[in-house]
Amino acid sequence: MKISSLASSIKGSPTLRLSAQAAEMRSRGLDVIALSAGELDLKPPKVVVDAAKKAIDDGIIKYTAASGMPKLHDAVAQKFAIKHNIELKRENVIITVGAKQALSNIMITILEPDDEVLIPTPYWVSYPEMVKLARGKPVIVETAAEHKFKIKADDIEKNASARTKALLLNSPSNPTGAIYSRTELEDIIAICRKKGIAIISDEIYFTIVLDGEHTSLLDFGKDVLDYAIIINGVSKAYAMTGWRLGWAIANPEIISAMGRIQSHQTSNACTISQYAAIAAMGNADDFAPKVVSLMRERRKIAMELLENIQGIEPLEPDGAFYIFCDVRKLLGERFASSEKLSEYLLQNALVATVPGEAFGMPGFLRISIAIDKDKLSEALNRIAKAIR
Numbered sequence: 001m002k003i004s005s006l007a008s009s010i011k012g013s014p015t016l017r018l019s020a021q022a023a024e025m026r027s028r029g030l031d032v033i034a035l036s037a038g039e040l041d042l043k044p045p046k047v048v049v050d051a052a053k054k055a056i057d058d059g060i061i062k063y064t065a066a067s068g069m070p071k072l073h074d075a076v077a078q079k080f081a082i083k084h085n086i087e088l089k090r091e092n093v094i095i096t097v098g099a100k101q102a103l104s105n106i107m108i109t110i111l112e113p114d115d116e117v118l119i120p121t122p123y124w125v126s127y128p129e130m131v132k133l134a135r136g137k138p139v140i141v142e143t144a145a146e147h148k149f150k151i152k153a154d155d156i157e158k159n160a161s162a163r164t165k166a167l168l169l170n171s172p173s174n175p176t177g178a179i180y181s182r183t184e185l186e187d188i189i190a191i192c193r194k195k196g197i198a199i200i201s202d203e204i205y206f207t208i209v210l211d212g213e214h215t216s217l218l219d220f221g222k223d224v225l226d227y228a229i230i231i232n233g234v235s236k237a238y239a240m241t242g243w244r245l246g247w248a249i250a251n252p253e254i255i256s257a258m259g260r261i262q263s264h265q266t267s268n269a270c271t272i273s274q275y276a277a278i279a280a281m282g283n284a285d286d287f288a289p290k291v292v293s294l295m296r297e298r299r300k301i302a303m304e305l306l307e308n309i310q311g312i313e314p315l316e317p318d319g320a321f322y323i324f325c326d327v328r329k330l331l332g333e334r335f336a337s338s339e340k341l342s343e344y345l346l347q348n349a350l351v352a353t354v355p356g357e358a359f360g361m362p363g364f365l366r367i368s369i370a371i372d373k374d375k376l377s378e379a380l381n382r383i384a385k386a387i388r
């Protein structure tokens with residue numbers, strides 16, 4: 001049987017592949033430290049775990065509506081309505097199998113074949129492939145280091161065409177940790193509205209803000225859902241990656257179309273996780289500040305160690321839990337590319353990192369700081385030694 005040209009064109013997730021490779025090396029007894037994973041090394045809040053256990057004990061684990069439980073729609077709508085002083089109803093929310101599925105679903109929902117989606121580099125690894133899966137065309141937009149690799153209104157103007165349907169924004173960003181300010185977003189919104197470009201705003205790291213503050217698209221008033229779709233979930237905010245629960249907030253027409261698609265693709269997100277997410281929405285607000293102070297401590301440790309490695313220039317993140325490092329000074333005869341450097345570090349320092357190629361940005365490496373501080377220090381010392 002022959003696989004389709006679409007399937008042949010899709011690359012597997014490099015971060016998941018690297019984490020699997022690290023796990024496989026560990027199973028062979030090698031002491032690999034993974035700085036490649038995109039997940040917190042913490043347990044979810046106790047209320048969340050208790051709610052999941054109770055749902056199991058009560059035996060109420062059946063299918064729910066494909067778009068999720070009304071009670072969870074209400075909990076999400078209420079939480080974000082209060083937080084952003086905006087009116088949201090349950091019809092504005094769909095519950096998905098992680099933010100990943102919400103993103104993939106929205107592409108199918110709004111794209112016609114060959115419609116273009118603007119994706120600023122460096123981008124989260126899955127964005128271009130998700131656009132391709134929906135038979136759209138990813139248009140990769142270069143950004144400038146001086147502007148912390150954030151897209152500007154000018155870049156949108158230059159890269160938009162008559163076929164541009166949407167812009168993918170990610171703030172705080174994976175991999176750079178950059179956060180868009182209110183003024184930057186105002187400029188972006190203005191140009192997108194002028195050109196009729198929808199904004200898909202991936203805000204999955206919204207609670208992990210180490211410096212400054214996070215502005216959500218939901219902060220832009222009640223007509224925001226005429227032009228934006230907000231993607232979020234519990235994976236990063238509540239250390240619930242494996243629970244696979246996310247959502248999209250959009251206008252009811254979009255939500256209803258996404259629901260129809262989802263009803264044939266996955267049915268509902270895991271029912272146990274939905275009960276857990278209801279608990280998270282109302283009772284776990286003390287979790288984020290703990291994560292933030294932990295990440296600030298680790299960022300400090302990691303920045304100091306990285307700044308002392310010759311050839312590595314780390315970009316200090318304002319949010320999320322990664323440090324994106326410029327390694328171009330190390331490239332040349334010894335390492336042909338950041339991919340080769342990453343491979344070398346895995347084989348020789350037993351440290352897994354993600355090369356910039358995965359984010360559309362060769363010459364960089366992403367390291368995760370969502371790991372115990374002693375292990376983090378040891379991994380960075382190993383990298384320093386291997387490079388020396």
Ligand SMILES: Cc1ncc(COP(=O)(O)O)c(C=O)c1O
Nearest residue numbers: 038098099100124174233235246
């Ligand atoms: C920017 C970004 N968006 C979305 C996701 C997917 O999140 P989820 O686990 O909820 O599918 C990730 C996970 O790494 C991410 O980094």
